[in-house]
Amino acid sequence: MNGRAGYTLIELIMVIVLLSIVATVSVRFVGLSTQGALDTSARQLRALQSVVVSEQLTRELRAAFPLSVRTSGACIEWLPLEAGTNYLRRTRGPNFNEIEIAPFSQPPSTENKRTVIYGYGTSTGDLYTASDPGPVSSTISAVDNNSTPATITLDSSHRFKGNSPARRLFVVGEPVSVCQSDRYLYRYSDYTPTSTQATPPAGTREVLSASLTGTVDFRVVPATLQRAAVVQFTFALESLDGDETTTVSQEVQIRNVP
Template identity: 30%
Template sequence: MHNAKGFTLVELVTVIIILGILVVGISSFVIFGTRIFMDSSAVDRIIGSSRFVLARMTRELQNAVPGSVRLADNGSVQCLEFLPVSLAGSYLSLPQAPDNSSNTMRVFTPPTSLQNGMQLLVYPLSNADVYAATNGKRFDIKSFSTTGAVTEIVFNSTVSFAEASPGKRWYAAEQPVSYCFFASGQIRRYDNYGYAATQPLPPATTGVLMAEDLSNDFATELPLALAPASLTNNAIVQLHPRFSILGESFTYQHQVQVFNVP
C-alpha cells in the first residue's frame, strides 16, 4: 500500500473558517479606516471653505466705499451688498451745487492709474448716495489726463456734486459685490451685475459657489447683521454663520468694520 499525503476534510473546513474570520477582521479595519479618512476630509473641506469665505468677505468689506454696505433678506436668502474701492485720493477742485456745473474735476494723481468707465464718488453717506441712478454723489468717468502730480478727470456729461467732502476725499469704484447666504446651505459671491436702487436678492447673474453646508435657521437665526454707520461709528457687519457636517455643527462669531470714511 502507498502512503497518501494531504488534508482531511476537517482540516480544510477549519482553515477556511479561520481565513474567513481574518478576512472579515481585516476588511472591517480597512472600511473603518477609510470611513474615518472620508469623514475627516469632509470636515476639513467645510472648515477650509468657511474660513476662506469669511476671510475674503472681511478683506473686501474693510475696503468698501463708505455708505455702500446694505443687507436684505426674503426668508430663503440673505444678501450683503457693498461697493469695493478701486482707487481713492484727495481732490483739488470739483463742480459743486449750487455753483456752475462742469464736466471736469482736478485731483492729486493716485498711485495707480484710473480706468475709463469707473464710477467716481464724493461724500457718500447712505445707500441712496451710492446706488440711486440720480444722486449727485456718483458719476461716470469718461477719460482722464495726468500732468505730474495733478490728474484732470472728465465725466460723461456736465455734473454738479451735491456736497463736498470735509476731507476732500474721492473714491473710484467699478461694480458692486454681493455675498448671498441661502437657506438651502450655499454661500455664493456675485459681481458685475450693475447698480440698482433696490438691492437684488440675489443678483441676476451666476454667482460663484464659496461654501456649502450652511445650517442657520433663517426664521430665527440669520447669518448676518448690520450696524449702519453713524456720525461717531463706522459701519459694522456681524457674521455668525453656522455650518453642520456629519451631525456636528460649529458657529462663527465675527465682526468686520468698514474703515473708509466719507
C-alpha cells in the same frame, strides 16, 4: 500502547470561536479607525472651506465704500473701492463735469466707474444711483493723471451735494452682492446698481459654497463720524451625511473714512 496526540472536537470549536471573536473585534477596530479618519478629514475640509469663504468675504468687504454696505435677508451688497485721492475743486460751471484732484498713485480704469464725495446724511440707496445733486457722480469718461492739477472728467454734468471734511474723493466700481440660495452661497457681479437692493440681483453668478445649512446671517453696523463700519456674518456648513455642522462667525471692520 501509547495514545495518539491531537485536538478534540470541543477544543477545535473553542479555537474557532475565539478566532472569530478576535477577527470581529479587529474588523470593528479597523472600521472605527477608518471612519474616524474619514470624519476628521471631512471636518478639516469643512474648516478649510469656511476659512476660504470667510477670508474672501473679509478681503472684499474691507475694500468696500463703508456707507454703501447694505443687507436684505440672506444677501449683502456693497460698492467696491477702486481708488481714492484728495480733490482740489469739485465740479463747477459752465459744464459741471470736471473735478480737479491730487494725482492718483495708481490711476483707476474708467469703465463703469463713478466718483463719490462724502455721503453722510443720505440713504444707502442714494449711493447706488447718480442723483443730481448727490454724493455719487455720473460715470467717469476720462482720468488725466499727468496734468497740473490732475483731473477727472465725467460723462455728464453733476453737482455734489456736500463737502468731505478731509476733502476725500473715492472711485467706486459696479456693485457686488453675496446671497444664499438653499444650500448655495453665490457671489453676484456685473449688474446695474439700483436704489432698492435686489435679492438676488441679475448678473454674473459664482459659487462660493455648496454645503450651507440654515440661514446665513448678515448684519451691518453703519459707519459714523467717530468709528468705522462693522460687518458681522455667520454661516454653517453641513457634512454630506447631515450629522455634523461647522459654524463660522466673523466680524469685518471697514476702515475707509469718507
